[in-house]
Amino acid sequence: MEHADVLIVGGGPAGSACAGALVAEGRDALVIDAAAFPRDKPCAGWITPEVVAELPMGLEEYAREHTLQPISRFRVGRIGGRGVDVDYARPVSYGIRREELDAELLHRSGARVRQGERVQRIRREGGQWELNDSYAAPVLVGAGGHFCPVARLLNGSAESSPVVVAREIEYRLQGAALERCRVDGGRPELDFCRDLEGYGWCFRKGDYLNVGLGRRNPRALGRHVAAFVEWLVGEGRLEPPPEKGWRGHAYRLRAGRPPRPVADGALLVGDAAGLAFSTSGEGILPAMQSGRLAARAILEAGGEYSEKRLRGYVRQLDAKLGLPPQRRGLPAPIARLAGAALLASPWFTRRVVLDGWFLHRNPLR
Ligand SMILES: Cc1cc2nc3c(=O)[nH]c(=O)nc-3n(C[C@H](O)[C@H](O)[C@H](O)COP(=O)(O)OP(=O)(O)OC[C@H]3O[C@@H](n4cnc5c(N)ncnc54)[C@H](O)[C@@H]3O)c2cc1C
Known part of the structure; x- marks a missing residue:
């Protein structure tokens, strides 16, 4: 049996942030x-x-070896509609490639890492967690994303917060396709579905193009994605993307009644705790923030890892991310009408959609 101070299941942004904060304080964190x-x-x-x-x-250092696309403009609209251009005149966000960012973060965490090993067996024995009969520690962090086995153990299927289902493709533009591509780097396109249940995006990062669509309602996702792509192509903004390489995934929004993120000796971080922002679906930020907060809760517990002792983590999450909103939607026909009018308004798209929902700025400032 291999021992550690803390076992972390999952080495995405949440697991890496947690591991890095623990290692910085001299703890032995093992990421699987x-x-x-x-x-x-x-x-x-x-x-x-x-x-x-x-x-x-720093960004300069990161950009030396990885794709980093500064974003200073956006096009926001409705699928099938005209769209509004918003120019901030300076970078207000960045585009990265996840395979690059996540590997860099995991490496820089300084933690011990076991890769290519799926956690399948989780046991608690005499105050110790044991994973796959091979690894043991008094504290377990569930950072395994939407299908995290630690989250399943803690919450079963009792969660009731909304789930986004999404499909996307990221591919490298080469040769003639690169020359012909008219998608503007640094100007992502966000196009909301007519029922406002989700949105599609088309986003160029250097030589890579990322196209996808996510919805709260899983019904007919494939049809929505196909219609979105067909519309982009018909509008002349995109050449047909490759047929192979599309991937689907799901994640939980922080709204309604999210999963319980602590138990005796265990904490959930990132998607495992259902933390993505309910307005935008952004999940990397809350993943990293929750990873760091969980590490702090572990460090402050002083070796006594009861649920009561770890509960400060829940309060810290609420303080950092705000309480989960209790969403009551508009009736569908009203949402459709209101959405069409509001998304055609330059003031609304900039102040509410971008500043408020996506960029964490006070929309009315
Ligand atoms: C299509 C799509 C587009 C998105 N776009 C954005 C965006 O542009 N910006 C943004 O901020 N967020 C975006 N999100 C959300 C974001 O990707 C997630 O919120 C984020 O990845 C959460 O990080 P995490 O570390 O919690 O989980 P993950 O990044 O999912 O990492 C979990 C890790 O756990 C591992 N794992 C899972 N099960 C096991 C197991 N049993 N044993 C061992 N390891 C296991 C996995 O291999 C994985 O490496 C998007 C999500 C989707 C689906």
Whole structure:
């Protein structure tokens, strides 16, 4: 049996942030991930300035070896509609590739890592957690994303917060396709579904193009994605993307009644705790913030890891991310009408959609 101070299941941004904060304080954190890094993760790869502040390196240093696309403009609208251009005249976000960012973060955490090993057996024996009959520690952090086995153990299927289902493709433009591509780097396109249940995006990062669509309602996702792509192509904004390479994934929004993030000797972080922002679906920031907060709760517990002792983590999460909103939607026909009018308004798209929902700025300032 291999022992550690803390076992972390999952080496995405949440697990890496938690591991890095523990290692910085001299703790022995062991990260176990089913994948071998660099591993890919379905994601548009949009990060906000708050994520940049969480990174263990400066942007210049990161950009030396990885794709980093500054974003200073957006096109926002409705699928099938005209769209509004918004120009901030300076970078207000960045585009990254997840296989690059996540591998870098995991490496920089300084933690011991076991890659390519799926956690399948979790036992608690005499105050110790044991994983796969091979690893043991008094504290366990569930950072395994939407299908995290630790989250399943703590919450079963009792969660009731909304789930986003999404499909996306990221591919490298080469040769003639690169020359012909008219998608503007640094100007992502966000196009909301007519029922406002989700949105599609088209986002160029250097030589890579990322196209996808996510919805709260899983019904007919494939049809919505196909219609979105067909519309982009018909509008002349995109050449048909490759048929192979599309990937699907799901994640929980922080709204309604999210999963319980602590138990005796265990904490959940990132998607495992259902923390993505309910307005935008952004999940990298809350993943990294929750990882760091969980590490702090572990350090402050002073070796006594009862649920009561760890509960400060829940209060810290609420203080950092705000309480989960209790969403009551508008009736569908009203939402459709209101959405059409509001998304055609330059003031609304800039102040409410971008500043308020996506960029964490006070929309009315
Ligand atoms: C299509 C799509 C687009 C998105 N776009 C954005 C975006 O542009 N910006 C943004 O901020 N957020 C975006 N998100 C959300 C974001 O990707 C997630 O919120 C974020 O990845 C959460 O990080 P995490 O560390 O919690 O989990 P993950 O990044 O999912 O990492 C979990 C890790 O756990 C490992 N794991 C899982 N099960 C096991 C197991 N049993 N044993 C061992 N290891 C295991 C996995 O291999 C994985 O490496 C998007 C999500 C989707 C689906």
